[in-house]
Amino acid sequence: EADIYQTPRYLVIGTGKKITLECxxxxxxxxxxxYQQDPGMELHLIHYSYGxxxxxxxxxxxxxxxxxxxxxxFPLTLESARPSHTSQYLCASSEFxxxxxxxxxxxxxxxxxx
Amino acid sequence: xQSVTQLDSHVSVSEGTPVLLRCNYxxxxxxxxxxxxxxxxxxxxxxxxxTSAATLVKGINGFEAEFKKSETSFHLTKPxxxxxxxxxxxxxxxxxxxGGSQGNxxxxxxxxxxxKP
Numbered sequence: 001e002a003d004i005y006q007t008p009r010y011l012v013i014g015t016g017k018k019i020t021l022e023c024x025x026x027x028x029x030x031x032x033x034x035y036q037q038d039p040g041m042e043l044h045l046i047h048y049s050y051g052x053x054x055x056x057x058x059x060x061x062x063x064x065x066x067x068x069x070x071x072x073x074f075p076l077t078l079e080s081a082r083p084s085h086t087s088q089y090l091c092a093s094s095e096f097x098x099x100x101x102x103x104x105x106x107x108x109x110x111x112x113x114x
Numbered sequence: 115x116q117s118v119t120q121l122d123s124h125v126s127v128s129e130g131t132p133v134l135l136r137c138n139y140x141x142x143x144x145x146x147x148x149x150x151x152x153x154x155x156x157x158x159x160x161x162x163x164x165t166s167a168a169t170l171v172k173g174i175n176g177f178e179a180e181f182k183k184s185e186t187s188f189h190l191t192k193p194x195x196x197x198x199x200x201x202x203x204x205x206x207x208x209x210x211x212x213g214g215s216q217g218n219x220x221x222x223x224x225x226x227x228x229x230k231p
Contacts, residue, residue: 004157033218042204042221043158058218090157102148103219105157 002027006091006106013081014114021076021109023091030096032074033103036060037088049074050096081113116141118207120222128230133177133192135225137205140186146208147188148219149179153201161203164188175199200229 004025013019025032030051035043035058045058049068063085064078074093078085088110092103121136139145147164162173169181179190188205205222 040224040226042223043219044221045218048218059220092158102160102163105150105159107155107157 004091004093004104004106006089006109008109009107010110010112012112012114015080015082017081019078019081019111021089021091021111023074023076023106024072025074025091025093025104025106026072027093027104028071029093029104030071031094032068033092033094034058034064034066034074034076035090035092036062037090037108039088043090047076081111083113086111086113116145116207116220118205118220118222120203120205120225122225123223124226124228126228126230127195129197130194133190133195133199133227135190135203135205135227137188137190137222138186139188139205139207141207147179147181148206148208149173149177149188149190150204150206150221151201152204152224158204161190195227195229197229197231200227202226 007022032049034047036046037043044060046060046062047058047066049055055066064076066076088108090108091106094103095101117140119138149161150158151161152158161177162171164171164181172178177192179188181188202224204224206219
């Protein structure tokens with residue numbers, strides 16, 4: 001079944017640790033996105049990709065980095081986690097087209113940095 | 115530049131009564147507009163999208179929205195609320211440009227819908 005997956009769903013980690021949030025989609029979509037969402041707030045785009053070897057910064061500045069080596073995989077990495085990184089991170093994907101393609105969202109990773 | 119404003123941060127209705135979630139947008143071009151719903155601890159799900167083919171858009175679970183260009187609004191409605199409708203709702207505009215590829219999405223701050231028995 002075509003879907004978009006995120007792991008882990010929940011992560012509690014200490015300051016200074018390196019973490020990677022995984023996102024995979026089986027829908028064959030070219031475009032993928034990472035959003036950050038604080039509790040009770042709107043989503044802010046932090047990274048996106050048009051396809052393999054393409055990565056772009058989003059509207060909200062983030063210390064995280066992303067890579068797109070395979071079409072279906074778009075991991076997000078924090079080299080040194082800090083309490084200010086505590087948030088929910090949502091991954092999404094869409095067809096690369098002319099404006100009306102919906103974005104499909106994963107269930108999210110809720111990150112807590114102590 | 116595109117932007118979206120959700121006029122109510124919290125709406126509370128009784129089960130069986132109508133739902134109205136208000137959204138106004140700002141866009142330099144003909145916008146693409148969406149409503150997404152987010153249930154607790156779940157990912158976002160698309161309710162409906164405006165494709166410019168019809169101003170009244172029907173979505174899933176009995177929701178619909180009307181695009182009103184003169185009012186720059188895209189309010190979400192449902193005739194009769196159900197307990198399962200309790201969730202966070204996001205109005206979204208696509209940051210697109212004419213003739214270009216799909217733009218990124220700009221999210222409103224969200225409206226939390228509570229449904230009382």
